[in-house]
Amino acid sequence: MSAPLLSIRNLTVDYQTDSPVRAVNNVFLDIRPGEIVGLAGESGCGKSTLAYTVTRLLQAPAEITGGSIEWRRDDGGITDVLSLDGPDLRAFRWQEISMVFQGAMSALNPVHRIGSQIEDVFIDHRSGLNRRERRERAAELLRTVGIPADRLRSYPHELSGGMRQRVMIAMALALRPRLIIMDEPTTALDVVVQRNILEEIDRLRTEFGFAVLFITHDLGLLLEISDRVGVMLSGRLVEQNTPDVLLENPSHEYTRHLLRSFPSLRGDVPLTGSRYIDSGEEVTA
Numbered sequence: 157m158s159a160p161l162l163s164i165r166n167l168t169v170d171y172q173t174d175s176p177v178r179a180v181n182n183v184f185l186d187i188r189p190g191e192i193v194g195l196a197g198e199s200g201c202g203k204s205t206l207a208y209t210v211t212r213l214l215q216a217p218a219e220i221t222g223g224s225i226e227w228r229r230d231d232g233g234i235t236d237v238l239s240l241d242g243p244d245l246r247a248f249r250w251q252e253i254s255m256v257f258q259g260a261m262s263a264l265n266p267v268h269r270i271g272s273q274i275e276d277v278f279i280d281h282r283s284g285l286n287r288r289e290r291r292e293r294a295a296e297l298l299r300t301v302g303i304p305a306d307r308l309r310s311y312p313h314e315l316s317g318g319m320r321q322r323v324m325i326a327m328a329l330a331l332r333p334r335l336i337i338m339d340e341p342t343t344a345l346d347v348v349v350q351r352n353i354l355e356e357i358d359r360l361r362t363e364f365g366f367a368v369l370f371i372t373h374d375l376g377l378l379l380e381i382s383d384r385v386g387v388m389l390s391g392r393l394v395e396q397n398t399p400d401v402l403l404e405n406p407s408h409e410y411t412r413h414l415l416r417s418f419p420s421l422r423g424d425v426p427l428t429g430s431r432y433i434d435s436g437e438e439v440t441a
């Protein structure tokens with residue numbers, strides 16, 4: 157088994173409000189190169205706080221009160237993520253780890269064309285590229301995520317929700333990061349569009365070899381797409397395992413509860429093509 161790309165050890169994050177909230181509580185999580193790790197749990201369990209901590213986007217009143225996050229660089233050396241700052245942090249954020257968050261409409265600037273927003277990533281991080289090269293790369297990125305290059309001239313409101321989310325994925329891919337964190341990237345989309353985007357992410361992962369930390373409250377979806385799934389409850393990662401083990405032999409009562417809350421994995425949930433449906437396994441309680 158390859159060495160982890162990202163190692164989260166004993167991480168604890170508190171919101172220092174009048175009555176402090178422990179949003180992340182002693183979390184251990186490794187992500188290996190090329191792996192899709194899913195993080196499930198209901199609203200408020202600390203998933204986004206964990207993602208923001210890894211990407212160092214956490215803001216006051218949040219405070220990291222314990223633990224470490226290590227990143228294995230391409231040269232085999234280790235970067236202490238929690239002590240990164242200045243240009244090193246900026247470079248880490250787009251070149252090593254990038255993010256796709258929920259709500260592409262609010263993440264994209266409504267008054268700028270798609271093309272110029274993608275090119276901005278290159279202006280900030282690839283200052284050696286000239287205008288024509290930036291434009292070519294932006295066009296290539298759009299094609300990579302299945303959008304015709306002439307859409308570079310579109311404004312966000314001229315694209316569908318699914319297309320906007322693809323643009324966000326294109327931007328996240330721009331500098332070829334080794335890990336992409338996706339926080340509810342498809343939640344606002346209808347099921348068919350969601351499925352197309354998930355297939356796209358899997359195809360891109362095969363093509364480019366990046367790892368994915370995929371965060372959603374939707375355990376069913378994670379069981380389908382992930383190599384490993386972690387279940388979070390009140391800031392704790394109460395269980396992490398492969399989808400097969402989680403389905404067949406969940407060790408935590410909360411995981412069993414989440415599994416029971418599926419209507420059925422046999423037929424009437426929209427998991428078309430799922431290997432769990434194909435195998436005909438009965439997993440409802």
Ligand SMILES: Nc1ncnc2c1ncn2[C@@H]1O[C@H](COP(=O)(O)OP(=O)(O)OP(=O)(O)O)[C@@H](O)[C@H]1O
Pocket residue numbers: 171173177178179197198199200201202203204205206216217373
């Ligand atoms: N700015 C803040 N100030 C105080 N408490 C906060 C703040 N942001 C989040 N929290 C609390 O931290 C806990 C974890 O929230 P977080 O947003 O990480 O959960 P989540 O699982 O991502 O939920 P969701 O899916 O709704 O985004 C919750 O109890 C939340 O109320």
